[in-house]
Amino acid sequence: MKKNHIILNDNEIDISKSDPNSSLLDWIRLEKQLHGTKEGCSEGDCGACSILLSPVNGGKLRPANSCLLKLGQVVGSSVYTVEGLGSKKLPSPIQKSLTKYGGSQCGFCTPGFVIAITSLLNHKEKPTEMDIHDALAGNLCRCTGYRPIVEAIEKIDGDIHLPECSKWSKCMNSISETASFFYPASVEEAYELSYKNDNTFYLSGGTDLNLSEISPSMRPNYILLNRIPSLNKIQEKNNEIHIGASVTLEDTLPYFVKFFPPFAEIIRRFGSSQIRSQATIAGNLCTASPIGDTAPSLMALGASVEIFSNKKFKYLAVEDLFTDYRKTVLNPNDIITSIIIPLPEKEKFYYAWKVSKRHDQDISTTSIGALVNINKNKVIQSCRICFGGLSATPLRNRKLEDTLIGKDINFAMDEAERVTKKTIKPLSDLRGSSDYRADLAVGLVKRLLLSLSNQKLNLEVTRVQ
Secondary structure, eight states: OOOOEEEETTEEEEOTTSOTTSBHHHIIIIISOOTTSOOSOSSSSSOTTEEEEOOTTOBSOEEEEGGGOBGGGSTTOEEEOGGGTOOSSSOOHHHHHHHHTTOOSSOSSHHHHHHHHHHHHHHOSSOOHHHHHHHTTTOOOSSSOHHHHHHHHHTOOSOOOOOOBOOOOOOOOEEOSSOEEEOOSSHHHHHHHHHHSSSEEEESSOTTGGGSOOOGGGOOEEEEOTTOGGGGOEEEETTEEEEETTOBHHHHHHHHHHHOHHHHHHHHHHSOHHHHTTOBHHHHHHTTOTTOSSHHHHHHTTOEEEEEETTEEEEEEGGGSEEETTEESOOTTOEEEEEEEEOOOTTEEEEEEEEOSSSSSOOOSEEEEEEEEEOTTOBEEEEEEEEESSSSSOEEOHHHHHHHTTOBGGGOHHHHHHHHHHHOOOOOBTTBOHHHHHHHHHHHHHHHHHHHHOTTOOOOGGGOO
8 A cells, every 4th residue: 555645736745754633724835835725714714725625436626625624634635726726827717817807806815716616617617606606605805805706707718627536545544643543444443443442533524523622632533434435325215315424515415406405505505615525414413513504404304313333223313313512312432324314295395494694604593494294275284393593402393383283374373473482492692692593483483384375485585686
């Protein structure tokens, strides 16, 4: 086996002597002296640190935040920085257009925009304006503004075709004084590594864990799950979607667009394309955040998780996963291996919305996921209504459900408002007071009933013509 390496801008770089616990951003800037990749927020919000990264199974390059990746996570991958896309003497068509049409002023953010646009055009030759805005959602520019950047993208002259990358190469475990990185080939091997070592963290995308303050004295042992083949598959079977625990949010999108369109919108707003190309549903569930974006929808859809525990597989409903703030029923060594989502029957209507301070790239203040069955007389036959941001864990409101069953949706508004207010007591924090969150919950329930009564009613403010 070769020494651990990364293909950086088409050059194979030996990283066996580099610290695997350093951020990919620091390695690029400090060790490789490629300064086009900038350090802005170091939290995955600004996009200045964006790079192109090959998917684990190979294929077209995708954008990623290098500040949220540790070097040990990307061993055997292909990475492109802005320097690998064009130079002062031979700029890419994107760099030419941004320069020509005023898409850059101070230039600090520009390399990140070049990365994001390159990925977009490498996947879609003729993107829509919505595609462009979605691709740029993870890139901030404070001086140029987005209008000239979007116009420069629309005027790009030239094709963007980057070569498809190979599957990540096999590698040896990366051990340093500050951390160890293990690369198991099976779930059983990963479980055994966790069982035999202290301070272990299962890691796939790591977009949340890499923001955590982990003391160097702890010397963490990271167990990388994203190289396990069985965790990288999506399957349709038995009227269910089975999503492997290491499947990225970006790879789930086509399935959600097809089967659960409101969930697809939640995923798009979950984070930028840089975040979606690394983050996973399993990771979002395991953080056990009460404002996690995926849990309310999964609970409403009746989803379950497959868990490898004590050398065998078991199944658990998502609504039974959470026990308290940031806590789950999982034992320290347990591994979520897949998420199983039943396909809703035709007579059932699924809705999901989140309320946040910003439309994109923001944490929910309150969210809702609902699956409702109504008959031809518009009487509710069954329903599952779930909230995020109203308690220490995602919440299924069974009392509200019981109240609504048997009610005509056109005459259920007042009763729904009364029961919603009575059954929730949200906490107050920086994102909203208890009263504000209660009002949001009532508003979301009203929106649900209005949507059920008129399927063509457009209640999305951002889509008003």
